[in-house]
Amino acid sequence: MDEERLQKQIDFILEADKLKKIFRKTYLADGSRYENDAEHSWHLALMTILLSEYSNKSIDVLKVIKMVLIHDIVEIDAGDTYCYDDAANEDKAEREMAAAKRLFALLPSDQHKEFMDIWIEFEENKTAEANFANALDCFQPVNLNYASGGISWIENNIAYNQVLKRISKVKDGSIELWNYAKKIIDSAMLKKYIR
Numbered sequence: 483m484d485e486e487r488l489q490k491q492i493d494f495i496l497e498a499d500k501l502k503k504i505f506r507k508t509y510l511a512d513g514s515r516y517e518n519d520a521e522h523s524w525h526l527a528l529m530t531i532l533l534s535e536y537s538n539k540s541i542d543v544l545k546v547i548k549m550v551l552i553h554d555i556v557e558i559d560a561g562d563t564y565c566y567d568d569a570a571n572e573d574k575a576e577r578e579m580a581a582a583k584r585l586f587a588l589l590p591s592d593q594h595k596e597f598m599d600i601w602i603e604f605e606e607n608k609t610a611e612a613n614f615a616n617a618l619d620c621f622q623p624v625n626l627n628y629a630s631g632g633i634s635w636i637e638n639n640i641a642y643n644q645v646l647k648r649i650s651k652v653k654d655g656s657i658e659l660w661n662y663a664k665k666i667i668d669s670a671m672l673k674k675y676i677r
Contacts, residue, residue, distance in 0.1 A: 487590045494588045500558045507564045507638070508623040513630035519554045519562060526550035526618050533618070536658040539610035545600070549615040552597055553604045556581035565623075565648055566640055578605075607651065617655025621663050624649055628666045632675020642671050 504519040517525075530546045554562075559581035563574045586597045603609055607616050624645065627634050635645070645667045652660040670676050 509630040511629035536656045537614045545611045549604045613655040617652040620649045635676045
């Protein structure tokens with residue numbers, strides 16, 4: 483057994499535990515509290531298993547699961563950037579790249595490269611797997627916002643066009659999920675969850 487390798491993996495696992503303390507602006511479906519990044523990532527992994535049949539293209543499901551489980555680890559250092567906060571999004575890419583470099587460097591070199599490559603693939607959103615992972619990442623908060631009665635949208639005075647722009651990536655990964663999301667936001671508008 484390579485004790486140094488194991489120790490690096492354990493150190494990364496303990497560092498990744500900090501993801502549980504990063505809270506998002508999306509409420510749980512019951513509206514009781516904000517979800518954290520670890521819950522979000524787990525939810526996306528479950529959605530990958532359940533909804534992969536709706537991907538526009540054939541995908542490697544395991545690769546998508548890896549992608550959604552690690553895509554937000556960078557927020558341990560970079561923090562969660564609210565998708566509707568234009569000012570905070572200006573330097574998001576730089577903050578997250580610096581975080582990715584630090585966090586993934588904790589791993590053994592082969593896993594460091596694998597995680598960095600998968601994270602970059604998600605961010606670039608050019609492959610079928612990245613398209614589907616990004617579709618789920620955009621779809622999940624819309625689904626939770628709608629289920630919670632639009633609490634986060636109402637609190638932040640979010641407009642229909644903002645939500646429509648935010649979910650535009652869903653089309654690239656899944657037309658079926660795009661159509662479902664569009665129905666949700668149309669209904670949210672009628673219910674005055676969004677303006």
